[in-house]
Amino acid sequence: MDIESGRVIICGAGPGGSALALVLASRGVPVTLLERHDDFTREFRGEWLNLSGRRALEQMGLGAALASVPTLAPSGATVFVNGRELFTMHAGDPDDEQDHLLVSQPALLAEIVREAAAYPNFTFVPQTTVRGVIRDRDRVVGVSATHRGERITYSGDLVVAADGRSSVLRRASGLQISADHGGGYDMIWFKAPPPADVDPRVGYQFLQRNGTAFTHPHPDGVHQYGWAFAKGRSAELRRDGGIAWLDAMCSHVPGNFADHLRAIGNGIDAAFFKIVSHHLADWYVPGLLIIGDAAHPMSAVGGQGINMALRDAVVVANLLGPLLLKGEPNLAIIDAAARAVATERVPEIARIQALQERGSKVLNLETKSAQFMMERVLPLLGKRAAPLLARGVGTTREFTVGVTDVKLAF
Structure with missing residues (x-):
């Protein structure tokens, strides 16, 4: 069965895919969002929302959505080294804006999709497993999928792969990963x-x-x-x-x-x-753009996955949104703009992943310097060691607010 799905097909209703779908649909771009599951519950969800991700949500008009779902700002963290309690790092005033906020990701995604459903040019299709890409010569023009047991194809001007770290579409693209920061x-x-x-x-x-x-x-x-x-x-x-x-x-x-x-x-x-941390150097082949964990699976250190995916969505909307609004889009211009997404995003992704790799080595006392700092220096300093630990792990301003300036302009 073939469905002409419109301008953009987004595969994967995680943070990057659902947020991008909402922004494009709210500006008038026809969007079809495909999701493998029938709800947003997963066995693993990154739910640390830093200021970098919250700013992206607010710019996309999702501040009210965030406020409507369960969130929590931890009051601090108690640190043990080799079984010995050292100190507790306390968060700031609970009335102040918190650098790090825990959010129920399933609830947030459901709210984003609910808001997107208010636009007539948005279509959400759950229980749809993407199997591969459809090509016309050297261009991706759609995807093949299974929807509730029925084979089906979706076609459009642009396919966005937001289908996670085990991305079927990334494998189909033939694109190769760059530096691997996965650790041991x-x-x-x-x-x-x-x-x-x-x-x-x-x-x-x-x-x-x-x-x-x-x-x-x-x-x-x-x-x-x-x-x-x-x-x-x-x-x-x-x-x-x-x-x-x-x-x-x-x-x-x-x-x-x-x-x-x-x-x-x-x-x-x-x-x-399975901890995987790497990124593609290029995120685009003609007709297919890869974002979020599909383009750059993040490690668990610092809870960066949701934040980076939301910032991807902002950049994609800025670069491609205006072009996709046109009645007959120029595919060559779309191709050039889509290639520019990686140019803008890879510097931040590479830096954050390098910080995560460093943080993992510190947290696991993997190097002689980390062992000396954690086992000898921190016990002597007590609470005064909190800033030193934060710097060593990488929970600095870059982890909190991002590396590059990302602002929604579409």
């Missing part, structure tokens, strides 16, 4: 209540050699837990019905957390998360 760790990721004897408003960082663990409060009332472990251990940790990871993780957290996790272990729904 993967993660286990789950939500569960915190122990009864800790402050539920505070996050906890458990730093030690060969893998760090953390937990922080989440807007849905529980805590988000994560544990980084060396690549290559996934099969070992999945044995015994998938519970071997629990004892391994418990050796990386203080006794009260370990006892708590063992007590609730059978009720934990844990996901294994």
